[in-house]
Structures are given as C-alpha cells and as structure tokens.
Amino acid sequence: MNAIPGRQVPRLLDALLGGHVVFAPVRHGRIVAFEPIASGSDAVLGCSNSTVSPRHVLLPRMETLLTSCSGDAYARECTCPDSPVVLFGSRPCDARALTLLDRILSGGANRDVYYQRRRDLLTIVSIGCARPLETCFCTAMGGGPFSTDGSDILLEECEGSFLVHVVTERGRALASKLGVCDAGRRPGGATAAAEEETGHPAAPTGIDPGMLKGSLDASFDDPVWRAISERCIGCGICSYVCPSCHCFDIVDEEAGGSACRKRVWDSCQFASFTEQASGFNPRPTGASRYRQRIMHKFSYCIDDYGMAGCVGCGRCVTECPVNLDIREVLKAFAARGAL
Amino acid sequence: MSNADMQTGIREEAARLLAEGRVDAVVGFEEGSLPMRAAPCFVSDPDGADRLVWNAFCSNNLSRYLRGSDRRLGVVAKGCDTRSIVELIKERQVARDSVVVIGVPCRGMADPRLLSDKAGPGRITSVEEAGDDLVISANGGTITVRLDEVLHRSCAVCVRRNPVLSDVLVGEGVPERPGDSFGDVAELSSRDAGDRWEHFSDEMSRCIRCYACRSACPMCYCTRCFVDDTGPRWVGRGTGVGDVLSFHLMRVMHLAGRCVECGACERACPMDIDLAALNRKSCADVERLFGYRAGLSPDAPAPLSAFDPGDPQDFMLEPGQG
Amino acid sequence: MRNPYAPIPMRVVRNRLETEDGGIRTLTLSFVDSSEEFAFEPGQFAQLSLLGVGEAPFGIASSPMEPRLLDFTISRAGLVTTELHHLEQGETVGLRGPLGNGYPLEDLRGRSVLVVGGGFGFSTLRAFTEYALHPGNRQAFDGLTVVYGARSPGLLLYREELAEWGKRDDIRLHVTVDKPDDSWRGPVGTVPALVRGLEMPRDAAVIVCGPPAMIRHTLPVLAGLGVSPDRIHLSLEMKMKCGIGKCGRCNIGRAYVCTDGPVFSLASLEALPGEH
Numbered sequence: 001m002n003a004i005p006g007r008q009v010p011r012l013l014d015a016l017l018g019g020h021v022v023f024a025p026v027r028h029g030r031i032v033a034f035e036p037i038a039s040g041s042d043a044v045l046g047c048s049n050s051t052v053s054p055r056h057v058l059l060p061r062m063e064t065l066l067t068s069c070s071g072d073a074y075a076r077e078c079t080c081p082d083s084p085v086v087l088f089g090s091r092p093c094d095a096r097a098l099t100l101l102d103r104i105l106s107g108g109a110n111r112d113v114y115y116q117r118r119r120d121l122l123t124i125v126s127i128g129c130a131r132p133l134e135t136c137f138c139t140a141m142g143g144g145p146f147s148t149d150g151s152d153i154l155l156e157e158c159e160g161s162f163l164v165h166v167v168t169e170r171g172r173a174l175a176s177k178l179g180v181c182d183a184g185r186r187p188g189g190a191t192a193a194a195e196e197e198t199g200h201p202a203a204p205t206g207i208d209p210g211m212l213k214g215s216l217d218a219s220f221d222d223p224v225w226r227a228i229s230e231r232c233i234g235c236g237i238c239s240y241v242c243p244s245c246h247c248f249d250i251v252d253e254e255a256g257g258s259a260c261r262k263r264v265w266d267s268c269q270f271a272s273f274t275e276q277a278s279g280f281n282p283r284p285t286g287a288s289r290y291r292q293r294i295m296h297k298f299s300y301c302i303d304d305y306g307m308a309g310c311v312g313c314g315r316c317v318t319e320c321p322v323n324l325d326i327r328e329v330l331k332a333f334a335a336r337g338a339l
Numbered sequence: 340m341s342n343a344d345m346q347t348g349i350r351e352e353a354a355r356l357l358a359e360g361r362v363d364a365v366v367g368f369e370e371g372s373l374p375m376r377a378a379p380c381f382v383s384d385p386d387g388a389d390r391l392v393w394n395a396f397c398s399n400n401l402s403r404y405l406r407g408s409d410r411r412l413g414v415v416a417k418g419c420d421t422r423s424i425v426e427l428i429k430e431r432q433v434a435r436d437s438v439v440v441i442g443v444p445c446r447g448m449a450d451p452r453l454l455s456d457k458a459g460p461g462r463i464t465s466v467e468e469a470g471d472d473l474v475i476s477a478n479g480g481t482i483t484v485r486l487d488e489v490l491h492r493s494c495a496v497c498v499r500r501n502p503v504l505s506d507v508l509v510g511e512g513v514p515e516r517p518g519d520s521f522g523d524v525a526e527l528s529s530r531d532a533g534d535r536w537e538h539f540s541d542e543m544s545r546c547i548r549c550y551a552c553r554s555a556c557p558m559c560y561c562t563r564c565f566v567d568d569t570g571p572r573w574v575g576r577g578t579g580v581g582d583v584l585s586f587h588l589m590r591v592m593h594l595a596g597r598c599v600e601c602g603a604c605e606r607a608c609p610m611d612i613d614l615a616a617l618n619r620k621s622c623a624d625v626e627r628l629f630g631y632r633a634g635l636s637p638d639a640p641a642p643l644s645a646f647d648p649g650d651p652q653d654f655m656l657e658p659g660q661g
Numbered sequence: 662m663r664n665p666y667a668p669i670p671m672r673v674v675r676n677r678l679e680t681e682d683g684g685i686r687t688l689t690l691s692f693v694d695s696s697e698e699f700a701f702e703p704g705q706f707a708q709l710s711l712l713g714v715g716e717a718p719f720g721i722a723s724s725p726m727e728p729r730l731l732d733f734t735i736s737r738a739g740l741v742t743t744e745l746h747h748l749e750q751g752e753t754v755g756l757r758g759p760l761g762n763g764y765p766l767e768d769l770r771g772r773s774v775l776v777v778g779g780g781f782g783f784s785t786l787r788a789f790t791e792y793a794l795h796p797g798n799r800q801a802f803d804g805l806t807v808v809y810g811a812r813s814p815g816l817l818l819y820r821e822e823l824a825e826w827g828k829r830d831d832i833r834l835h836v837t838v839d840k841p842d843d844s845w846r847g848p849v850g851t852v853p854a855l856v857r858g859l860e861m862p863r864d865a866a867v868i869v870c871g872p873p874a875m876i877r878h879t880l881p882v883l884a885g886l887g888v889s890p891d892r893i894h895l896s897l898e899m900k901m902k903c904g905i906g907k908c909g910r911c912n913i914g915r916a917y918v919c920t921d922g923p924v925f926s927l928a929s930l931e932a933l934p935g936e937h
Contacts, residue, residue, distance in 0.1 A: 028545055030452045030611045046460065051609060052547065061547055062577040065666050068712050074670045074693075075712045075755065108920065110665040110905040134462065135373065220934050231379040233403060235554035237609050240547050247909035250666075250902045251576050252715045259713025261666075264548065264576045266908070272567045273910060276900050277738050282913070282936040295934070296912060303915035321555055321607040322399060323371045323378035569715070570740045 002183040003161040012178060013040030016086050020123075023057050024088045025050050034087065045089050048133045049313065053243035054090050058098060058118045059105070062264050065114065065250070070257030080117050086174070090126045093138045093313040095150030097243035098124070103305040104246055123174045126151040127162065128187060135314030137327055140207040143311050146188030154187050163187075207330045209298065209308055215333045216299045220291070228329055229290035231322045232269075238293070238316035238326075239267035244309050247273075268292050294329060340510045342468055345443060346393035348509035349415055352441050354388035356413045356507075362439050363410035366401045367391040374465050375451040379404065391415070395468055395486060398448035398494075400603040403557045405433045412438055417445035419493070421502040422599035422634020423557035429641055430597075432560055442505025444513045447494035449473060449486060452611065457484050493602025493615055496520050504637055521623040527616060539584065539617070545610040546583045548576065552614055553590065555607035558597045565589060591617045596625045596643045599634040665905050668710040668755025669697060671731075673748045679734060681815035685781060686746050687722065687734045693753065699728050700759075702766065703789035704868075704896070704924045707758025708904050709733060709745060717741040718901050718919075721759065722784035722819075724791035726798075731756070734784040734818060760904045761923050764789055764868050764894055772866045772892075773804035775859070777879055779852050779871025780811050783818050785896065786870050790826070799831055806859065810837040810852035810875075814845050835859075853878040857885070866892045868924075880927065890927040897922050897930065897937055913937060 004012060016022050017040070024043035026035040032047050034054035066075040105112040106119065129136070129145035138144055148154050152171030155162035166172050166182040175181060219225075239245045249266040252259065266273060269289050275281040283289045297309035310326075317325050340348075353365040369380040369390045377396040381404075382388055393415075401414050402423035416424060421442060427433040454466060454475055461478040468474075473489065475482045498520045501512050519525075527535065550566070553559045565573045566586060574589060575582035591598075598618045605614040626632050628651055629642035642650075670693040679685040688709075692699065701707075701721055708716045717739075723732035735745050748754060764785075774793065778786040786807070792798055793805050807826070811817045817836065826834045837848040837855050848855060852875050867888055869876055876895065883893055899911040899918040906920035914933040916922060930937070 028610075030456070031545070031609070033545070033610075062579070066668075066712060074753070075668060075710075077664055077667050105907055108906055110907070111662060112666075112905075112907055113662050113664045114666070116662065227381075230381045233554045235551035235607060236549050237551045237607070240549040240551075241609055246907070248903075248907075249576065249910075250716070250908065251572075252711075252713050253572065253575055254713030261712055262577060263908075264578075266910075267549075268909065268912075270550070272563070274900050276898070282899065288936065292912075292936075295914075296909075300912065300915045317373070319609045321551060321603075323373065323376045325372040325378075328372060 001180050003158065003163045004155070004178075004180060005161045006157075009045065009162070010040030010043065013037065013043055013088060015178065016088070019084065021081070021083055021085045022088055023054060023085065034090070043089060045127065048129065048131060048136075049091050049093075049315070051315070051319065052241045053097065053313065053315065054087055054094050055097065055101065055243050055245075057085065057087050058101065058115055058122065059246065059248070059265075062262055063114060064260050064262050066261040068259050075259075075261070078114075080114060082117075082121065085118070085122045087122060087124045090124060090151075091129055091313070092126055092145060092147040092149070092151065092154065093136070093143055093311040094243045095124050095126045096138075096143045096147060097150070097311045097313070099150040100244050100301070100305060100307055100309060100311075101246055103307075107305075123152045123170050124150065125153045125155065125171075125174070128154055128156045130157050133314060133318075135317040135327075137207065137312035137314060139312070141209065141308055141310050141312035144188075148187060156183075156187055207327070207334050209302070212330055212334045213299045213302055215336045216295055219333065219336065220295065225291045226285075226287040228332070229287045229324070232286050232290050232324050233322055234269050234271065234286050234289065235321060236267035236269040237319050237321065239269055240265065241315040241319050242310075243313055243315075244297075244311055268296070294326075294333075298330070341470070342393050342395065345510045346391070349393050349441060349443065350388045350391050352507050352509060353382060353391055353413060353415075354385040356439055356441075357383070357388065358385040361411070362413040365391070365413035365415070365441070366404045367415040367441075368393065368397040368399070368401075371396065374463050375449070375454060393443065395447075395449040395466075395473060396451070398491060398602075398606055400555070400557050400601045402427060402433075403555070403603070405438055406557070406560050407432075408437075413441055414438060415441050415443055416502060416505065417443055418499040418501050418503065419445075419497065419599055419601035419634075420557075421504055422499060423601060425503055425634045425637045426558060426597055426599060426641075428637065430558075439507070440502065440505045442502030442508045444501045444508075444510050445494075445497075446471075446500065446513055447486060447490040447497065449489045450491045450606075453489040454484070457489065458482060491602055491606060492613075493600060493605070496523060496619075497600075498632070499635060503635060521619065521626075523616070524620050524623045528620065540580050542612050542616075543580060543583045543587065545612055546578065546587070547610060548578055548583070548586070549609065551607040551609065552587075552604035555603040556594070557599075557601070557603065558594055559590070565593070587614070587617060591621050594618060595621045596629070596631065596641055597633055598622055665757070666903070668708070668712075668716075668757050669699075670694065671754050671756045673750050673752050673754065674730065675750065676746075676748055679818045683737075685734060685736045685816075685818065687732055687818075688745065688748065688754075689723075690731050690733065690754065690756065691729060695729075699731075701725050701728060702759070702763035703792045704763035704785050705759040705761045706785070706904075706923065707731070707733070707756050707760060708901075709735075709741075710755030710757060711741060711744050712755065714744050715741045716755075716757070716902075717745075718760070718904060720785035720788070720896070722787050724795065725788060726792060726795045732784075732787075734781070736781050757904060760919055762921065764924055765926075768892070768894075769866045769868075770801040771803060772864060773862050774802050774806070775856075775861055775865055775867045776805070776807040776809075777852060777856060777867060777869045777871070778807075778809045779875040780816065781818070782871035782875075782896070783809055784870075786868065787819055787822060789868060790832070791822075794826070794829070794832060804833070804862075804865075805831065806833040806835070806861070808835045808837070808852055808855050808859070810839070810855065812838065813840045814838050814842050851875070851878070853882050857882045859886070861886050861888070863887045864892070866894070868894045870896045890931065891929075893927040894924050895927060895930060897925055899923075899937070 031051040105115040148167045154165040163183040301309035364383040368377040458477040671690040675689040710716045719733040906917040911918035
C-alpha cells in the first residue's frame with residue numbers, strides 16, 4: 001500500500017503507540033502544539049502548522065543533565081528515556097530545521113550526547129503543505145512545501161489519502177512496520193494543479209539569501225537597526241516558537257541534599273543573555289540584540305553551518321505581539337543589497 | 340465617532356505635535372503586515388503621521404515604550420494605557436512633562452483568535468469595520484459579527500475605556516461599563532480549591548517560560564528580574580507546574596496594587612494562557628483591602644508604598660485588635 | 662560517546678592565597694582517577710564545576726608539561742567563585758576541559774615572543790611561560806620577554822615563580838607595579854609604559870592578557886614598535902555556559918569564543934563585529 005486513507009491515520013497512530021512514543025499535533029484550546037499522544041484520535045492534522053515548533057522533541061525545554069543525591073561522591077549523568085519516538089505530522093520546514101540543529105549540536109569537536117541519544121531514537125514523518133499559509137516563506141530559505149530534507153517519511157495529501165514518500169532507511173524501516181511502501185513519485189506532484197491555481201504564497205519576492213547575507217554583512221554598524229527594531233519589546237517569543245533556534249542556559253539547583261544541573265531554553269533577545277559578572281554587556285540595547293538575531297540566522301549560520309538559521313516557517317511573524325515582521329526586515333536588507 | 344474619524348484626528352494631532360516640535364516622536368499604530376493586526380510604530384516627522392491608523396486591532400499597550408526613553412514622546416493611549424501611564428508616573432519611570440498623551444476613548448479591541456473561531460476553518464483575508472460590526476472575509480465569503488462578541492477578555496471587563504489623563508483628547512467619550520466588573524474573579528473564587536488548582540495547573544501546563552508576559556507588561560521594568568537571580572535562586576527555571584506557578588504567582592505579587600488589567604500579558608502569551616485571572620484576583624483583593632484600583636487616580640498614593648493607620652491589619656492581628 | 666557536559670572529578674591538593682586582599686586564590690587540583698589522560702595547551706581553559714552551585718570558566722595556569730596537577734587562579738566575584746575559594750584540601754570539584762583554542766604555538770615558534778600581562782590576566786600567561794621555559798621547548802623560541810604588572814606588590818600573582826624566573830638567563834623578565842611599597846625594588850609604572858621602553862624585533866609575536874584598560878593602552882605601543890596585528894594575540898572575554906559551542910551564548914560574528922577562541926589575533930578581532 002503506497003497511500004494511507006485519511007480516516008485510517010488514527011488507527012495507524014494507535015498501532016505506532018504500541019512500540020513508540022508518538023508526538024503529534026494536539027489542540028489545547030486555541031493553540032496547537034506537538035505533544036505525546038495517548039491515542040491516535042488525539043492528533044489533529046487539519047491545521048497548517050502548530051503554534052510552537054516541534055524542536056522540543058529533540059531539545060526539551062527543560063532537561064536534567066546531571067544529578068546527585070546526598071551520599072553520592074560525584075554527579076550522575078541523566079539518561080533520557082530509551083523508547084523509540086515518532087514525530088508525526090511535522091511540516092517540511094520543521095524537519096529541515098532539525099538538520100541545522102544536527103549540524104550545531106551533533107557536529108563539531110564535541111557531540112551533545114543528550115541531543116544525539118534522542119536523535120538516534122527519532123523517526124520523523126512529515127506532511128507536505130498543500131495549503132501554505134501566507135506567512136510561510138520556506139521556499140525563499142531553500143526549503144519548500146514538499147521538501148524532504150530532514151524527514152524520514154514525507155506524506156502528501158491526495159484525494160483524501162496520504163501518499164507515502166520514503167526518504168531514508170529509518171523511514172523505510174518504519175514504513176515496512178506499518179505495511180506501507182514508497183509511492184514511487186516525486187513529492188509535490190499531486191498538488192501541482194492546486195499550486196497553479198492558488199499561486200505559491202510560500203515564495204514572496206525580494207528575499208535572496210545570498211544577496212541578503214552580503215547586505216547584512218555590510219550593514220552591521222548601520223544605525224538603521226534602531227529604527228527597524230524600535231517596536232520590539234525583547235519578549236523572546238520569536239526564539240521560543242522557532243524550529244531552528246537552539247540557545248540554552250545551564251542552571252544548577254540544590255534542595256535538601258540533592259543537586260542537579262539542568263538546561264533550559266534561553267534567548268539572545270533577553271538582556272541578561274550576554275551580561276557579564278562585571279556588569280558589562282556587549283549587547284546592551286534592544287537594537288543590538290535584534291541585530292544579533294538577524295545576523296546570526298542570516299549570515300553567521302551560513303558561514304558556520306552552510307545553511308541559514310531560518311526555514312521560513314512564519315511562526316515568528318504570526319506570534320510576535322508587536323507585529324515585527326521578519327519578512328519585511330529581510331526584504332529591506334535584500335533590497336539594499338541589490339542597489 | 341467612527342474609528343475612521345478617530346484615525347483622522349490622531350493623524351492631525353500627531354502631525355501638529357511633530358511640526359510644533361513638542362515631541363521628538365509619536366508612538367502610535369500603523370497598518371499591520373497581517374490581517375487583524377496593527378503594529379506599534381514611531382513617527383518622527385509630520386509627514387509620517389499619515390502612517391498612523393486607528394482600528395479594532397490597536398490592542399498593544401503603548402505606554403511600555405515610554406519607559407527609559409531618551410526622547411520626548413507623544414503616545415496614542417486608550418483608557419487602559421493611560422492607567423499604566425498614571426502608575427508609571429507615580430513610580431517615577433516616566434516624567435509627566437516629557438510625554439504628550441493623545442488620549443483616545445476606546446470601545447474595546449477585537450481578539451484575532453475569537454475572530455478566527457467565528458470564521459471557521461480556512462484563512463481570514465481581511466476584517467473591515469462597519470459601525471459596531473466587523474465584517475470578516477474568509478473562504479471566499481463574508482461573515483458579520485458584532486465587536487462586542489469578539490472582544491479581548493480584558494476589554495470585555497474593562498472599567499475605564501476613557502483616558503484617565505490626556506493632553507489632547509481625540510474623539511468623544513464612550514460610556515463606561517456599568518456594574519461589578521470583578522464578576523469573573525468572584526466566579527473563579529467560588530469554585531473549590533481542588534477545581535481551582537486543576538484549572539490553573541492545566542492552564543500553566545502550557546507555559547513555555549518565554550517571559551513574553553513580563554516583556555509586554557508596562558509595569559515590569561526591573562533591570563534585573565527575580566527570575567534571573569542566582570544568589571539566592573528564588574524560583575526554578577524549569578517547566579514543571581511547581582516552577583511555573585511559582586514564577587507566575589511571584590509576578591502577580593510584584594504587580595499587586597500596580598496591575599492596571601490592560602491584558603497585555605495574556606495577549607502576548609503565545610500559548611493562550613489565562614494569565615490575567617491571577618492578576619485580576621489580586622486587583623480585586625487590593626480594591627477590597629485598600630479601596631484602590633491602579634491607574635484610575637493620578638493623586639491616590641500607591642497602597643503598598645504608602646501606610647495609612649486605617650489600613651486593615653487582619654492578616655496579622657486577630658479581628659478586634661489594633 | 663563521551664559526554665562533554667559531565668565533569669571529571671578532581672581533588673583539591675592545595676588552596677593558596679595569591680593576593681594580600683584575599684580576593685584571588687590559586688587551587689591546585691589532581692585527578693581522582695589517576696589514569697585520566699589529560700593534555701592541554703597554554704591559553705586553554707576549563708570549567709570548574711560545583712553541582713548545585715554552578716560552573717565558571719578559568720584559564721589553566723599551570724605548565725602543560727605537567728598535566729597531572731592543574732592550577733586555577735580564581736578571583737572571587739560571585740556565587741561559584743566564593744564557593745571555590747572555600748574549598749579545602751581533599752575536597753572534590755568537577756572539571757570540564759580542556760576548552761578553547763590556546764595560544765597559537767605554531768605562529769610563536771621561531772620568533773621572539775613578548776608576553777604582556779596585567780593583574781589577574783596573567784594566569785594563562787604563566788602556563789605559556791612555563792611551557793616556553795621547559796628544556797625541550799625553549800629553543801623553539803628566538804627570544805622570550807615577559808612583562809607583568811599589578812597595581813601594587815601585594816596584588817602580584819605567582820611571586821615564587823617570578824622570583825625563579827628572575828634568576829634565569831633565558832628569559833627577560835620585567836615586573837612592575839603602579840604603586841610600590843617600602844620593600845619594592847623593581848620598576849614602578851604601568852605595563853604599557855614599560856613595554857614602550859623595550860627593544861623588540863619587528864617580527865616578534867606578542868601575547869597579551871589583562872584588564873581592558875591595560876590592553877587599550879598597550880596596543881598602540883605595540884603598533885609603534887612595528888608589530889603587525891596578526892602577530893598580536895589576545896584573550897577575549899564573553900559570558901559562557903556550555904563551553905563547547907552549543908548554547909549560543911558566546912557567539913560573536915561567526916565565532917564562538919569558547920571554541921574558536923578565547924585566543925584571537927588582533928587582526929581577527931578587528932574582523933569580528935564590534936561587540937566586544
């Protein structure tokens with residue numbers, strides 16, 4: 001079978017629950033988030049994308065790294081649960097973002113073992129985007145509504161069913177467990193007609209990542225950053241909903257004889273992020289911190305990891321409480337670069 | 340007066356203030372980049388005043404931008420925004436003579452999430468105003484709703500829609516809401532403790548510790564928030580219910596007597612948590628104990644900063660003593 | 662897979678006072694597991710870890726030629742450093758390292774090397790000087806000049822080593838203080854002033870570590886001596902947490918101070934965004 005009828009998805013998820021923890025989109029009141037489901041019918045697949053990204057599946061918002069109890073001579077490492085995990089219903093942008101996190105956290109001279117352990121146990125089943133939102137700009141950032149980057153299996157809606165595109169060996173293993181196989185077609189073909197009809201909102205004009213980088217690199221000291229970021233309140237929501245942000249803080253806690261070291265998400269948008277013990281802060285203003293976000297994502301990441309730190313999911317556009325629209329910032333810089 | 344007329348009035352006032360050099364910039368709203376959004380903006384020359392808009396989506400509390408400003412600012416302020424300005428002046432975070440308040444009476448702002456609920460599945464392409472109604476364009480058709488049906492929670496229980504102070508007033512006053520406005524607090528308080536615990540644990544289970552509530556709040560201006568202290572560490576940084584509730588409850592305590600119920604916190608929250616409920620309980624308590632409601636009177640001293648021998652002391656004395 | 666967040670258990674061998682004001686102490690640590698293979702280069706640092714309290718980064722101050730005993734010089738500033746100051750002989754502390762890039766030995770070899778340090782910043786410069794003076798290494802360097810200064814004699818670090826070095830003829834040592842006391846017999850004046858009076862070959866390499874003010878005034882002197890910016894090596898300070906290039910905190914431009922630094926040439930620093 002190379003397609004899964006839509007109404008059979010809950011049953012399929014129930015079957016997966018037998019041997020896996022399954023993260024799927026779940027509705028909580030008015031928001032949608034990726035959470036572990038207890039039953040296949042909990043998953044909601046009709047929305048275009050979740051409010052927050054699924055990156056907490058690999059980089060939890062809070063994770064205990066080390067722990068010790070009274071009597072322990074030394075700290076003990078914490079191990080994450082060892083059951084296999086399936087991330088179901090992520091979008092191609094989210095899966096692609098995880099390939100960047102792989103480069104940052106699993107790459108380099110030191111491998112983040114906590115991230116790697118979760119990575120080794122994770123299979124990603126994404127659903128391609130037949131109806132991108134107007135806030136999506138994945139295509140401009142090198143992805144696309146049917147990109148397979150980072151997914152193990154990519155599902156594609158087609159007349160009430162999901163065509164199966166097997167992408168990796170890990171995907172093939174899961175597919176055979178589910179009794180499905182590759183559809184043998186190029187992902188995205190089924191919706192080509194619909195694309196032509198509605199146009200492709202996922203590719204706003206004016207954002208060319210290469211031209212953008214050059215323009216940004218030349219604009220570091222430009223006073224325009226103050227005007228661009230004037231409305232920013234430094235709340236950090238953009239970092240928290242982003243699928244490719246990775247900054248974290250490490251905090252120690254002690255209570256009643258036992259101690260632990262945790263890591264928690266953090267954001268370069270917070271003033272305290274770079275503040276040194278002496279009180280000196282290399283990024284003392286909101287404008288300097290907003291500049292760091294843009295420079296890091298659209299210039300430094302390209303230098304260090306070969307891809308931009310943004311996959312164009314548009315969540316920061318939707319969730320920013322003051323409507324500071326990153327697309328407008330990028331278009332403005334890309335336009336300067338063209339001059 | 341319609342929002343369109345108010346918009347004209349705001350533009351005229353802003354242009355005049357800038358042309359006369361009375362302010363360096365005017366903080367107001369401009370057209371958002373998405374449907375159902377208006378974005379805070381800074382206009383610093385008279386010609387730029389044409390960017391300013393006034394509509395049912397001007398919900399941000401702009402008084403937040405007055406803190407620590409190195410410029411003389413004009414600010415477009417609704418009733419709740421002026422309440423924040425009153426408190427910020429009391430706490431010496433804003434100098435009265437360094438701001439020009441363009442007061443705007445407000446009928447309430449629309450909640451985009453409620454509008455999306457009304458529109459059903461599919462994308463809203465635009466929302467236009469027609470008197471007291473909003474016309475939603477979605478899925479190739481339109482739906483008309485009354486503004487009253489889709490107000491933000493904070494607007495639905497607002498007790499001060501007209502500016503408390505202003506240098507310039509745009510538009511006509513709007514009638515204030517009659518009756519006891521802490522009905523929501525009374526309802527929640529009447530539930531038993533187990534129910535309340537379950538309600539708040541459930542709401543807080545979504546908290547991702549992003550601190551947007553803190554950043555959006557006009558009264559949270561500490562340069563070093565208690566959350567960032569390490570010696571001692573007052574509250575854990577984790578996402579477990581204990582740490583999360585501790586953070587929010589501590590923030591409520593820090594806002595006691597200062598929160599003006601503007602709702603900026605819950606509007607900023609990306610996880611749609613009912614944050615204002617806890618703050619409103621504290622506002623109700625402060626009103627009951629001290630007869631004070633933040634931001635409504637520029638002259639009334641802040642209750643937790645000023646001691647009056649008549650203040651109730653039954654938290655530490657038996658009734659009848661002292 | 663080795664866990665880079667898990668500290669190596671260390672035992673405190675010695676905790677000695679360095680400065681008479683009590684603000685700086687040096688811990689000497691040994692490995693609890695003596696089979697632990699640890700090697701480092703001068704200029705690298707390590708995170709010292711007290712679980713439940715926190716971690717802080719410190720330059721390794723001892724000679725890389727004797728990696729079984731590590732020295733860390735700690736200036737008391739906050740929670741972690743205060744707890745470290747209180748450690749007694751025999752107590753344990755965690756260590757994560759070696760971290761960072763160290764001084765560029767390949768660039769320094771074959772040249773005359775000038776070491777310029779001020780106050781607390783001298784810790785990794787001591788590691789380098791011990792390395793350079795080691796019999797197997799000394800001939801790799803054409804010349805070795807060390808300039809070290811502190812506000813007063815009581816604030817000088819490593820006075821025993823300074824005395825030993827002063828007796829050698831394969832190192833030109835200049836120690837200066839801003840304010841002498843009654844027993845001080847050495848030069849009086851700032852580090853930059855002393856450096857100005859030196860004769861150095863044009864292709865000399867310089868490593869500088871000290872308070873921002875000292876560095877600010879020393880750099881023009883070095884320029885005046887004709888030293889090119891890619892031969893001047895500095896240690897950059899940024900707030901750090903993970904120390905391994907993952908948490909993002911020390912990111913500046915395309916560099917992470919904890920992995921691409923903390924040692925940067927002046928030329929590379931000038932190419933980074935001006936946020937430091």
